[in-house]
Amino acid sequence: MSTAAPPQKAAPRRERSGGRLSNGAFALLLTAPGLALFAAIIIYPLLSALFTGFFKQDLRLPGREFVGLENFSYWLDGEFLTILKQTLIFTFGATLVPFVVGFALALALNSGLKGSGFLRGLFLFPWVIPGVVVSFLWMWIFNANYGVLNGILMKAGIIEESISWLGQPGTAMLAVIVTKTWASFPWMMVMLLAGLQTVPKELHEAASMDGAGSIRRFFAVTWPQVRGVASIVLLLEFIWNFQHFDTIYVLTGGGPAGTTETFATAVYQTAFKGFDIGRATALGGLWMVLLLILVAVYLRITERKGDAR
Amino acid sequence: MTSTTSTPLSGTDRLRPSATSAGRTSRRRMRKDLLRSRIAAWTAILVIGAFGMLPVYWLLATALSSPEQTFRFPPKLIPTDITFSNFTALAENDQLIKYLVNSLIVASITAVLSVVVATYMGYSFSKFRYRGRRSLMHMVLASQMFPQALLLVTLYAVFSSFGLLNTYTALVLSFTTFTMPLCVWMLKGIFDTIPDALLEAASIDGASRWRTLHSIVAPLAAPGMIAAGLFAFVRGWNDFIFAVTLADKEKQTLPPGLVSTYIGEFQTAWPELMAASLVVSAPVVVAFMFLQRYLVGGMTAGSVKS
Numbered sequence: 001m002s003t004a005a006p007p008q009k010a011a012p013r014r015e016r017s018g019g020r021l022s023n024g025a026f027a028l029l030l031t032a033p034g035l036a037l038f039a040a041i042i043i044y045p046l047l048s049a050l051f052t053g054f055f056k057q058d059l060r061l062p063g064r065e066f067v068g069l070e071n072f073s074y075w076l077d078g079e080f081l082t083i084l085k086q087t088l089i090f091t092f093g094a095t096l097v098p099f100v101v102g103f104a105l106a107l108a109l110n111s112g113l114k115g116s117g118f119l120r121g122l123f124l125f126p127w128v129i130p131g132v133v134v135s136f137l138w139m140w141i142f143n144a145n146y147g148v149l150n151g152i153l154m155k156a157g158i159i160e161e162s163i164s165w166l167g168q169p170g171t172a173m174l175a176v177i178v179t180k181t182w183a184s185f186p187w188m189m190v191m192l193l194a195g196l197q198t199v200p201k202e203l204h205e206a207a208s209m210d211g212a213g214s215i216r217r218f219f220a221v222t223w224p225q226v227r228g229v230a231s232i233v234l235l236l237e238f239i240w241n242f243q244h245f246d247t248i249y250v251l252t253g254g255g256p257a258g259t260t261e262t263f264a265t266a267v268y269q270t271a272f273k274g275f276d277i278g279r280a281t282a283l284g285g286l287w288m289v290l291l292l293i294l295v296a297v298y299l300r301i302t303e304r305k306g307d308a309r
Numbered sequence: 310m311t312s313t314t315s316t317p318l319s320g321t322d323r324l325r326p327s328a329t330s331a332g333r334t335s336r337r338r339m340r341k342d343l344l345r346s347r348i349a350a351w352t353a354i355l356v357i358g359a360f361g362m363l364p365v366y367w368l369l370a371t372a373l374s375s376p377e378q379t380f381r382f383p384p385k386l387i388p389t390d391i392t393f394s395n396f397t398a399l400a401e402n403d404q405l406i407k408y409l410v411n412s413l414i415v416a417s418i419t420a421v422l423s424v425v426v427a428t429y430m431g432y433s434f435s436k437f438r439y440r441g442r443r444s445l446m447h448m449v450l451a452s453q454m455f456p457q458a459l460l461l462v463t464l465y466a467v468f469s470s471f472g473l474l475n476t477y478t479a480l481v482l483s484f485t486t487f488t489m490p491l492c493v494w495m496l497k498g499i500f501d502t503i504p505d506a507l508l509e510a511a512s513i514d515g516a517s518r519w520r521t522l523h524s525i526v527a528p529l530a531a532p533g534m535i536a537a538g539l540f541a542f543v544r545g546w547n548d549f550i551f552a553v554t555l556a557d558k559e560k561q562t563l564p565p566g567l568v569s570t571y572i573g574e575f576q577t578a579w580p581e582l583m584a585a586s587l588v589v590s591a592p593v594v595v596a597f598m599f600l601q602r603y604l605v606g607g608m609t610a611g612s613v614k615s
Binding site: 024105107131185 | 338342345346347349350351354357360362364365367371379380381382383384386425426430432433434437439440445447448450451452454455457458459460461462463464465467482483485486489547549550554564565567568577582583586590593594
């Protein structure tokens with residue numbers, strides 16, 4: 001697949017429309033509409049975001065005033081570390097917990113049970129449901145007054161009084177992570193299952209014949225085969241969670257008392273509640289630098305896995 | 310089934326009296342292993358199944374409950390008086406119907422635009438080799454990972470200066486930021502599966518490059534293009550953050566529309582919100598039933614394979 005496309009080589013003179021263009025020019029022409037869109041809606045806004053961080057600007061008003069690094073120092077002298085810490089807690093939690101759940105399920109479904117295809121489809125449900133619906137649903141489950149979680153826990157005698165899961169600092173982040181876990185473990189399950197299915201059954205049998213126990217077999221046979229998929233899944237989910245917005249915004253809006261504030265909610269609130277677009281984009285710039293490092297790591301790892309065709 | 314002699318393993322043992330005792334223990338061990346792994350597998354499925362499915366059950370149960378039943382604590386786990394009034398209330402709400410129509414319009418246009426643009430780009434990435442191709446591909450891949458919240462802040466400013474806020478255009482364009490990269494990668498994967506020899510043959514028959522793409526490659530890639538479009542539709546349909554920010558009541562789509570309709574300052578109409586949530590989810594669930602086949606392939610093409 002890595003040779004030049006042959007058609008034009010075969011009959012360069014026969015072509016009429018588009019025939020005057022060289023292959024490379026034709027290929028670039030094909031990308032032109034996409035590139036124009038990219039430039040207009042992704043690259044230009046992002047560049048202008050990096051720029052805006054140096055200005056004092058109100059989102060609702062046209063003018064702006066150069067203030068140098070003031071917006072950046074506002075964050076770095078203030079909440080930056082708290083927001084970073086909370087973003088990392090969310091990101092690690094919402095990546096590792098669903099990974100463990102998804103992996104356990106993938107292993108279970110891969111162990112040759114009857115009906116595992118059906119179960120796989122069933123388990124996809126939480127992932128298929130729109131993100132906002134996921135947030136509504138868990139808001140309702142966690143509801144302090146009528147929530148089913150409190151109801152069950154009280155019936156079981158585990159708690160005596162209703163807990164305001166989303167309304168108090170100690171549990172809000174946990175609740176957000178549980179919600180995100182519910183929404184993303186199926187995706188991880190599907191990806192890991194696809195990886196597991198490439199492990200030849202004979203390898204397991206052979207290892208078992210040689211007397212390897214299940215734990216030994218997992219690390220000696222299964223893990224090396226799925227490590228590639230697992231690392232990509234983890235990294236991608238990590239990157240996505242690092243910039244995740246919806247679940248947190250709908251469930252807590254960054255509260256209570258700012259304990260679930262992440263980069264995403266802080267940038268959003270600063271811009272659309274505080275109307276301070278300079279400060280919002282300054283924080284966004286700091287955030288982007290961290291993300292770019294992650295993305296660079298991601299590209300390095302995917303690059304190493306076979307040639308980018 | 311309980312008698313051990315009827316199992317094939319011991320049967321083989323009997324047929325082969327020469328089987329060593331070591332072989333027998335290892336087989337017994339394998340059987341024990343198998344049993345243990347079955348138990349472990351079912352435990353995992355049941356525990357995760359409860360975690361995964363009970364919320365879905367609760368979504369359904371609440372949607373079918375009357376408000377009186379819902380606002381009682383502790384809640385009844387099995388609703389006794391089932392009602393469809395929450396769904397009928399939806400159908401009678403003109404504002405919600407408007408959100409629904411907006412959602413359909415915006416998600417459809419997003420899907421078509423994304424697929425058309427991504428088809429050309431994906432084809433270029435798949436079938437041509439030129440300088441800068443790799444960088445472009447990386448740019449497309451990386452753009453999926455830019456922080457949406459930040460992009461939104463500046464998109465808002467840009468749209469505002471062009472007078473595009475509260476228009477379908479703003480929603481479609483902003484949705485395209487996250488649907489197009491995905492479509493490009495999905496479609497590149499599809500074009501990779503179309504053999505170069507076919508293009509060569511077309512060229513020998515005198516077809517131009519445009520014709521080859523439009524009348525030979527595109528029809529072959531049509532199922533993949535539909536899958537990509539469906540994917541983009543779903544992503545647009547599901548979006549919350551862009552729609553809630555860039556559009557007002559007139560042009561807003563269903564997900565943010567649900568928030569403004571049902572989530573009140575003091576009391577939320579949970580049964581109605583759950584019923585509406587089911588309605589929002591329905592087309593997505595149906596779309597994914599069709600997409601199942603492409604799901605793993607598409608996701609791996611877009612993310613795992615670079």
